[in-house]
Amino acid sequence: MSMGAPLVALLTDFGTRDWYAAVLKAVVLCRCPGARFIDITHEVPPQDTVAGAFILAAAVPWFPRGTVFLAVVDPGVGSRRGIVAAKADHRYVVGPDNGLLTLTLQRAKRFTAVRLTNPRYWRTPVSATFQARDIMAPVAAFLASGGALTRLGAVLSHLRPLALPSVRQAGSTLRGQVVHIDAFGNLVTNLPASSLTAPRGSRGVAVRYKRRAVRVVSSYAAGGPSELVAVAGSLGLVELALRNGSAAWTFNAARGDEVEVRQA
Amino acid sequence: MSMGAPLVALLTDFGTRDWYAAVLKAVVLCRCPGARFIDITHEVPPQDTVAGAFILAAAVPWFPRGTVFLAVVDPGVGSRRGIVAAKADHRYVVGPDNGLLTLTLQRAKRFTAVRLTNPRYWRTPVSATFQARDIMAPVAAFLASGGALTRLGAVLSHLRPLALPSVRQAGSTLRGQVVHIDAFGNLVTNLPASSLTAPRGSRGVAVRYKRRAVRVVSSYAAGGPSELVAVAGSLGLVELALRNGSAAWTFNAARGDEVEVRQA
Amino acid sequence: MSMGAPLVALLTDFGTRDWYAAVLKAVVLCRCPGARFIDITHEVPPQDTVAGAFILAAAVPWFPRGTVFLAVVDPGVGSRRGIVAAKADHRYVVGPDNGLLTLTLQRAKRFTAVRLTNPRYWRTPVSATFQARDIMAPVAAFLASGGALTRLGAVLSHLRPLALPSVRQAGSTLRGQVVHIDAFGNLVTNLPASSLTAPRGSRGVAVRYKRRAVRVVSSYAAGGPSELVAVAGSLGLVELALRNGSAAWTFNAARGDEVEVRQA
Numbered sequence: 001m002s003m004g005a006p007l008v009a010l011l012t013d014f015g016t017r018d019w020y021a022a023v024l025k026a027v028v029l030c031r032c033p034g035a036r037f038i039d040i041t042h043e044v045p046p047q048d049t050v051a052g053a054f055i056l057a058a059a060v061p062w063f064p065r066g067t068v069f070l071a072v073v074d075p076g077v078g079s080r081r082g083i084v085a086a087k088a089d090h091r092y093v094v095g096p097d098n099g100l101l102t103l104t105l106q107r108a109k110r111f112t113a114v115r116l117t118n119p120r121y122w123r124t125p126v127s128a129t130f131q132a133r134d135i136m137a138p139v140a141a142f143l144a145s146g147g148a149l150t151r152l153g154a155v156l157s158h159l160r161p162l163a164l165p166s167v168r169q170a171g172s173t174l175r176g177q178v179v180h181i182d183a184f185g186n187l188v189t190n191l192p193a194s195s196l197t198a199p200r201g202s203r204g205v206a207v208r209y210k211r212r213a214v215r216v217v218s219s220y221a222a223g224g225p226s227e228l229v230a231v232a233g234s235l236g237l238v239e240l241a242l243r244n245g246s247a248a249w250t251f252n253a254a255r256g257d258e259v260e261v262r263q264a
Numbered sequence: 265m266s267m268g269a270p271l272v273a274l275l276t277d278f279g280t281r282d283w284y285a286a287v288l289k290a291v292v293l294c295r296c297p298g299a300r301f302i303d304i305t306h307e308v309p310p311q312d313t314v315a316g317a318f319i320l321a322a323a324v325p326w327f328p329r330g331t332v333f334l335a336v337v338d339p340g341v342g343s344r345r346g347i348v349a350a351k352a353d354h355r356y357v358v359g360p361d362n363g364l365l366t367l368t369l370q371r372a373k374r375f376t377a378v379r380l381t382n383p384r385y386w387r388t389p390v391s392a393t394f395q396a397r398d399i400m401a402p403v404a405a406f407l408a409s410g411g412a413l414t415r416l417g418a419v420l421s422h423l424r425p426l427a428l429p430s431v432r433q434a435g436s437t438l439r440g441q442v443v444h445i446d447a448f449g450n451l452v453t454n455l456p457a458s459s460l461t462a463p464r465g466s467r468g469v470a471v472r473y474k475r476r477a478v479r480v481v482s483s484y485a486a487g488g489p490s491e492l493v494a495v496a497g498s499l500g501l502v503e504l505a506l507r508n509g510s511a512a513w514t515f516n517a518a519r520g521d522e523v524e525v526r527q528a
Numbered sequence: 529m530s531m532g533a534p535l536v537a538l539l540t541d542f543g544t545r546d547w548y549a550a551v552l553k554a555v556v557l558c559r560c561p562g563a564r565f566i567d568i569t570h571e572v573p574p575q576d577t578v579a580g581a582f583i584l585a586a587a588v589p590w591f592p593r594g595t596v597f598l599a600v601v602d603p604g605v606g607s608r609r610g611i612v613a614a615k616a617d618h619r620y621v622v623g624p625d626n627g628l629l630t631l632t633l634q635r636a637k638r639f640t641a642v643r644l645t646n647p648r649y650w651r652t653p654v655s656a657t658f659q660a661r662d663i664m665a666p667v668a669a670f671l672a673s674g675g676a677l678t679r680l681g682a683v684l685s686h687l688r689p690l691a692l693p694s695v696r697q698a699g700s701t702l703r704g705q706v707v708h709i710d711a712f713g714n715l716v717t718n719l720p721a722s723s724l725t726a727p728r729g730s731r732g733v734a735v736r737y738k739r740r741a742v743r744v745v746s747s748y749a750a751g752g753p754s755e756l757v758a759v760a761g762s763l764g765l766v767e768l769a770l771r772n773g774s775a776a777w778t779f780n781a782a783r784g785d786e787v788e789v790r791q792a
């Protein structure tokens with residue numbers, strides 16, 4: 001646990017028009033009265049586990065030790081998919097076993113995951129339609145209060161993978177794709193930032209997007225007024241951006257668009 | 265009061281683009297420095313007291329004892345409608361007397377409401393346009409600090425009712441309507457969840473929406489790929505839903521649409 | 529410092545779909561574990577420093593002493609614009625030196641500003657694309673923890689001004705403009721509320737907007753059903769409003785629209 005009151009960070013696709021996210025917090029507070037909350041986002045596109053996994057994995061490493069993450073993007077609510085809790089690098093995550101947590105756990109140095117099977121730590125009765133409130137929030141409260149992970153259920157040897165696109169390599173060319181479009185309209189790709197560094201002796205790196213050569217620069221501000229540029233983004237991934245504009249809008253970008261990096 | 269710092273939960277139609285909701289919190293903090301906040305939502309459709317009342321009543325019972333709810337959907341700001349504070353099942357609510365609080369108070373086992381008339385607990389001067397900041401937030405801070413409800417004004421014997429639709433019964437048929445559309449596009453009706461349970465000896469229950477027979481299932485996930493189903497929702501009300509999709513979108517649903525439950 | 533845990537209030541144009549705002553908080557928490565957060569808004573229109581400055585200046589005076597404001601609307605991120613921290617009337621502000629903080633500081637009775645040059649209080653390495661996380665958030669945490677402003681860099685004698693429209697006066701006529709449209713569709717102008725008070729001996733005040741005479745009333749509710757009215761708003765500025773409706777929508781209003789007040 002970090003100093004101060006327990007910290008619970010939430011990521012859901014519930015939106016903020018409705019009471020759902022607030023009720024998760026209320027349930028946590030009933031069992032862990034000192035809890036504090038940070039909303040990562042409640043605007044994951046509905047049921048989009050890939051987007052949720054990406055945002056969660058990007059956010060988690062910045063939080064203090066002891067933070068409990070409650071992540072709910074759960075198309076299978078009420079079905080037989082499992083629910084998991086895990087300890088990863090001194091932080092905790094709770095969510096459905098549908099790939100949502102996988103990126104986060106893969107990036108951790110070490111983790112232990114359990115399948116939630118012990119109803120002692122749940123609300124009763126458990127509704128079919130809102131297991132986040134009835135199972136996940138009480139378990140998050142239990143962990144935030146210092147409870148032991150292994151009391152929640154049996155250790156899992158295997159989590160369901162996330163169906164993320166992979167980067168393809170052909171000779172000196174990497175082909176990735178836009179995996180996320182951020183609030184500024186920047187295009188986040190699955191290409192590693194290191195791919196923008198030209199190897200010794202090479203003539204440089206060529207980036208292409210939509211048949212367009214994209215200049216590699218060191219910061220967004222180094223771009224020309226309406227020039228699409230490629231930067232090593234803060235996530236360790238290649239991002240395409242327009243200075244003072246939305247690359248997504250200007251180039252009609254969509255998740256899945258191909259982005260190519262070639263070492264010339 | 266519950267353990268821990270005082271808890272103030274907010275529901276407004278202020279949106280989150282502007283500073284209004286933050287200023288309510290700032291005013292509370294100036295008078296109750298230890299307050300913690302939970303946002304239920306600030307996206308009640310502007311001036312829609314019915315939607316606000318519905319969301320508030322759904323959220324309140326989940327919160328710890330001692331929580332103070334500050335609810336502001338107030339088309340009559342600056343007019344002569346009253347402002348009330350109430351204690352209901354060990355929680356407090358503050359808001360305009362325009363029906364917004366009525367559902368919440370009706371669902372409570374017992375409540376006491378007062379009309380806010382004692383300016384000692386308000387900011388001065390009171391503006392005509394922002395009484396939430398100048399009257400309601402200071403009063404919420406007073407209650408969150410442990411102040412006594414009855415110092416705020418005279419006890420009210422009667423609150424203004426909310427103009428909610430009622431369920432009509434004709435023989436074995438109940439006719440209700442969609443009263444709320446949630447973030448997933450599920451249709452929340454005013455029909456009680458218990459109406460989905462077939463009485464002993466009957467042949468079952470038939471649900472109809474837009475001339476369509478709707479199958480009754482036990483969880484969202486039990487529906488077919490594009491099948492509209494009826495479930496007993498987590499609010500104790502009948503909900504219509506599409507597994508992995510938006511019922512609202514697919515069926516072009518709107519608040520007020522008729523939904524029928526017949527015991528065959 | 530106020531009583532209770534340190535308070536950090538945030539205003540950004542990051543939106544709430546992404547993890548950016550949450551990561552600012554996470555970075556603050558790693559260095560100031562007891563910090564509490566209030567979101568003013570994360571929906572400043574992207575890169576719109578004027579809108580951001582307006583919202584920030586309106587919100588700041590309501591907060592308790594000791595509050596630290598972290599304000600990020602920063603089209604020049606990664607360029608050579610400076611970053612500043614300031615103490616103003618017992619509160620602190622941290623943000624880019626691009627005019628965003630200027631209105632707030634001008635309204636303060638006194639302030640001291642420094643340019644952030646001492647990397648000892650930053651994260652390392654500092655990324656080119658996310659200086660809010662790497663410089664501003666750590667500095668906000670330092671101030672929230674009680675650190676001394678003057679350790680952060682040299683005192684600035686001059687901040688970059690904000691390119692705000694000014695009110696023009698011609699005889700007894702003031703010509704201002706819509707500078708902000710709030711969540712209810714009310715039109716906030718840059719005309720002082722005092723201009724609505726007719727001087728002794730005058731015949732009154734005439735307000736015009738889009739060739740339309742606008743009646744001056746004391747509260748929104750005093751307007752007719754679809755009558756545009758002018759009120760002295762809670763910011764000390766003239767606002768144009770429709771009772772129970774959106775003036776912005778009905779009159780197709782936009783920031784920059786001219787509004788005239790004449791003392792007849």
